[in-house]
Amino acid sequence: MEAHLRRLTLLRQALDDSKAEFRPGQEDAVQAVFTPPFRAVVVQATGWGKSMVYFLATRMLRDQGKGPTLVISPLLSLMRDQLRAASRLGLKAAHYTSGNEEDWPAVEADLKKGVTDLLLISPxxxxxxxxxxxxxxxxxxxxxLVVIDEAHCISDWGHDFRPDYQRLGAMIRKLPPTTSVLATTATANSRVVEDIQAQIGPATKTLRGSLARKSLRLQVVAGLDVAERLAWLSDHLDDLPGSGIIYTLTIRDAERVARWLQSRGHAVLAYHARLGETRGGDEERVEREDLLLKNDVKALVSTVALGMGFDKPDLGFVVHYQSPGNLVAYYQQIGRAGRAIDDAVAVLFMANEDADIHRWFVENARPHEAGVRAVLDTLENGPRSIARLANALNLTRREIERILTTLSVTTPSPVVKVGRDWQRTLVLYTQDVEREKRLKERRSLERAKFEDFAKTGKCLMMVVREELDDPSAEPCGRCANCLNAEILPSTFDPDTLQSALLFLRRSEVPIQPRKLWPAKALTKYGFTGKIPDQNRCREGLCLSLWGDPGVARWVREDKLRGHYRDELVDAAVEAIRRSPFDNLGWICAVPSLRSLTAVPNFVRRLASALGLPFADAVSKIKETEPQKKQLNSFHQAANLDGAFAVGDCPPGTALLVDDLVDSGWTFAIIGALLVEAGAGAVIPLALCSSRSRGDDDE
Incomplete structure (x- = not known):
């Protein structure tokens, strides 16, 4: 009884509520930290209060003179919210991540003094x-106490497997058996729970509760294309309760949906992992999270970067502009809404492009064997940094990092990092072909289940809970299927649709100039180091994104037949006249030895429409591999070394035109050559970006 009163007193202190009571299962989870086998997996619905369990346990352990709590957590948004909550219990908490390196000396000093109660780190x-x-x-x-937050990440059978989490198994096995370990998640079915147990201890307790979200009303809308979904969002965003999240699968979609809704007068902002790249750290992401927390925006249009651990109890809605890969991820994301309010809405769009995007995700969920072998073979010749590996191998830096991470978490590992370099060890590497095959089949099956879910006539919430092996799953009585009626109309104003189509046609994106030549990639041209300002292309313009309707569809069709239609000339003229480009003096085309006439013919017609002279100033003197096959900057640039020659060219600003842009190195190299030959500034223009959707999935 005394222990119960102590726990209850701490709970009320943490919540600043003298009448607060434990939620079902919460006190049992706290108690599991203090009783053998000192290992527990807690599977409870989002919003149930899993973090409160380890805050209370930490306070009690520290009061007993025990060491600090170490929390391993995958996302920074989770960490920021938890640091605020921990302070209510008088806990001195800190985080130690790539986003706060300036604080590391102070954090390290406090840990050595023993005054830190709880440390949060990324895996x-x-x-x-x-x-x-x-x-x-x-x-x-x-x-x-060691806390593994969002513990489904530890399992490669889970929906959000992260290789760095697998280091935890080895770490936990080294702990004394009386050191408590708590694994928490809202999204683990029985298979994933078994995998977690295998990694943190065979005697692990499992504490599972109901995964019902009684406040949520679910609806599925299928069959709408890009423009129709944009129109629906514009017409119905204000009909959704409170503020919320609109999820997209890619960064480019998050940015575009946000731009569209902003143009329609809606208070929304984009959110994704690359926001911090422009201002350093995660300052911009924090600012946007705070705007949503304070209801100063209607929505954040976000990738999965705003996900696990983002805690806004009054979040009113979640809209999936594109569908997640499986039901477990879907439950994780809709669980952001309706935690402390009686009514919240989740609308799922099944988009036409979803199948292609998720097929890419399934195929690239884990490193390919050929890439793994290439990395290991290269390391056989001596230690290499990631930059040197990228120069040696035609793989993206992200793929090289992923391969090395995956290899390094295996025990024993065939690679080891020493300083900045990776080295080969004496451990032989053997791929588990059957396991890889089973994992891929599992992910394909999960996607098929999700597609079946979108078509079902059963209760939507019940189907989700059954997928998570919730034994208490039952019809919710609130979803569109239970009510046999739409929660929100799936219709939209035809005029809004026309505006959306026009927006997509005019949805240009900037082409950012390259600023630094890759080391030793362009030896024939002698280009090295920083690109001088005068030799650097100005910011250019790309008319469309591959896979979109409108302009991109025309480009895709016309590229196959070798002639670009006049409507594309008109679209380019419109875009140029809306752009800040000024004092254009002349136009030239990027040449190709595969398609000799398509781009020059188009550019001549564009020059005529703009009333500018066309100059045949650039020639291609060497056949090259397609740029799309080059997977990192070094290889993209090196593939073009010595490929182009520039003759006499007029003075003045040149508009350099190509049909497709990917890495931007073609424009960068030709632009520098044109300036050296006497041209003024060079402005790139492309009809379509061919970057794959998988390039920006966060």
Whole structure:
């Protein structure tokens, strides 16, 4: 009884509510930290209060003189919310991530003094030699509780597997058996729970609760194309309760949907993992999260970067502009809404492009064997940094990093990192072909189940809960299927649709100039180091994105037949006249040896329409592999070394035109050559970007 009263007192203190009571299962989860086998997996609905369990346990452990709590958590939004909540219990909490490196000395000093109660880290920290040294030399050496938050990430059978999480198994096996370990998740079926148990201890308790979300009303809308979904969002965004999240699968879609809704007068902002790249750290993401938390925007249009752990109890809606890959991810995302309100809405669009995007995700969920072998073979010749590996191998830097991470978490590992370099060890590498095959089949099956879910006549919430092995799953009585009626109309104003179609036609994106030549990639041209300002292309313009309707569809069709229609000339003229381009002096085309006439013919017609002279100033003197096959900057640039020659060209600003743009290196190289030959500034123009959707999936 005394222990119960102590736990209840702390709960009420944390919530600042003298009448608060534990939610069903919460107190049992706290108690599991203090009783053998000191290992527990907690599977509870989002919003149930899993973080409160380890806050209370930490306070009690620290009061007993035990060491600090170490929380491994995958996303920074989770960490920021938890740091605010921990302070209510008087816990001194800190986080140690790539986003706050300036704070590391102070955090390390506090850990060595033993005054830190709770430290939150991302799983990637576990790969750092310096962090492992910090564990050994600070109060973390006698850690009191290890929390694996969003523990489904530890399982490669889970919907959001992260290789760095697999370091946890080895770490936990080294802990004393009386050190408590708590794994928490809202999205683990029985198979994933078994995998978590296998990694943190065979005697692990499982504490599972109901996954019902009684406040949520679910609806599925199928069959709408891009323009129709944009029209629906514009017409119905204000009909959705409160503020919320609109999920997209890619960064480019998040940016575009946000631009569209902003143009229609809606208070929305885009949110994705690349926001911090422009201003450093995660400052811009934090600002946008805060705007949503304060209801100062109607919605954030976001990739999965705004996901696990984002805590806004009054979030009123979640809209999926495109569908997630499986039902578990879907439950995770709709669970952001309706935590502390009686009514919230989740609308799912089944988009035409979903199948292609998810097929790419399934095929690229794990490193390909050929890439793994190439990395290992290269390391056989000596240590290499990631940059040197990228120069040697035609693989993206992200793929190289992923391969090395995946290899490094295996025990024993065939690679080891020493300083900045990766080295081959004596451990032989053997691919588990059957396991890889089963995982791919599993993900394909999960996607098929999701597509069946979108067509079902059963209760939508019940189907989701059954997929998560919730034994208490039952009809919710609130979804569109239970009510046999739409929660929101699936219709939209035809005039709004026309505006959306015009927006898509005019949905140009900038072509950012390259600023630095890849080292040793362009030896024939002698280009190296920083690209001088005068030789650098100005910001250019791309009319469309591959796979879109309108202009992109015309480009796709016309490229196959070798002639670009006059409507594309008209679209280019419109875009140029709306652009800030000024004082254009002349136009030239990017040449090709595969298609000799398509682009020059188009550019001549464009020049005539603009009343500008066409100059045949650039020739291609060497056949090259398609740029699309070159997977990193070094190879993209090196593939074009010595491929182009520039003759006499007029003075003045040149408009350099190509049909497709991918890496931007073709424009960068020809632009520099044109300036050296006497041209003024060079402005790139492309009809379509051919970057794959998989290039920006966060």
């Amino acid at each position: 990637e920290r576990l790969a750092s030699d310096s962090f492992r040294d910090l564990i050994a030399s600070s109060s973390l050496a006698k850690v009191g």
